[in-house]
Amino acid sequence: MAPIHKNPIQHLLHPNHSLTLFDSNTKYVCDGCKTLGIGKRFNCSECDFDLHEYCGTCPMNLSSFLHPYHSLKLVTRMPHGNRQLDRICNVCCDSIEGLFYRCKTCEFDVHPLCTLLPQTLRHVLHEEHPLRLLSSSESRTCVICKGACNAFSWRYRCALCDFDIHMECMLVQCKKQKTWLGISNEIHLLNKRNRMACLKDLHQMELKEEEKKK
Template identity: 30%
Template structure:
């Protein structure tokens, strides 16, 4: 018997496996694959190695005994570097690079894209007084909207109309800045209007209000908003409940928490993005 075979037999005997004359045995090594998991910026790798003895008894049909006599598990920790933090970006609408900007409460800065107030971090070109929410960086440039199913709407930073302004088909306000536009139809809506939710729960009304792109009340009389008591333009959109006949301007009905509204608008815009 060779030295290696003698060592294998000794290892088996320590485990209570008796090798008798005529038995066939084989020592095997088995190495398992690497398992990785991440925790606190680190990657942990586990690799196990097993050694086994396979003993086949002669005279008994297909009886095999397997005994492990050594097991080793290796653990390796890989330190990963955090992804680099961007300190500047480019945006299709502005000729200069935009840099990180920390907005202070006293600043009172509105986003050039969605026009809502910026409450925290922003991308900015300070020399041009151009500021956008960090979350507005990736607002889609083309969307398909339920209010205008015939054509794709394209994000524009200004208008080509001779008067220098556009009138929003949603809220009916005139503006000069960012908006979604359809050239053949001369259809324009603010970025924020494009992202308005299809239904809202107004705090002083028990039933949900549905966003209507066509005016829901057929009447020649003046219709007033149930929230602010001001006239509603019948050419624009409104939130309405058929059962209660409750109607409101689009921005009278939405959540007054500006930060929540901004996030809701941006999330809806992403869902409208052309794939």
């Protein structure tokens, strides 16, 4: 692994050693949010300890469009706590352990990485308007998989045209044989976490495209 020349960080989850940012193509499990990662990570060279780049540097308090009314607080859930229920991420519906964001008032919990999902994305099947990431109690049909967008599930939506696509279906190759991101490596998409990271890449590409047009 080659270190990236950035200053090492200190993290509350690993107080005794500093962590250095590395880039490597191997997979790891983040010791912060306990989900898979690939590529960049903060690593302790003395221990087997890794953090996603974002989990290593995300703020203690976050305001996010995913939960507009309250700011979210970074909390750590100990693995052997005395608890009744598994916590679920309100955005991706996977279980939550370790490091996550929470609104205590609303019991809204979200993985740090899920807060990086882009608020708007464009899709080749609906070039007229950008789609906006929303959760809604209204039941709709996903344009891609024709499945139901269930109550309270997150979807990218154009409210003007009643056009909905599941968060995960945004990356499916559609009729026109083209997604916005030229993803050639299917294996890369097998993992849900990676697919969600791709949505972020997609948004970055859109921003670059828009820059070019100016």
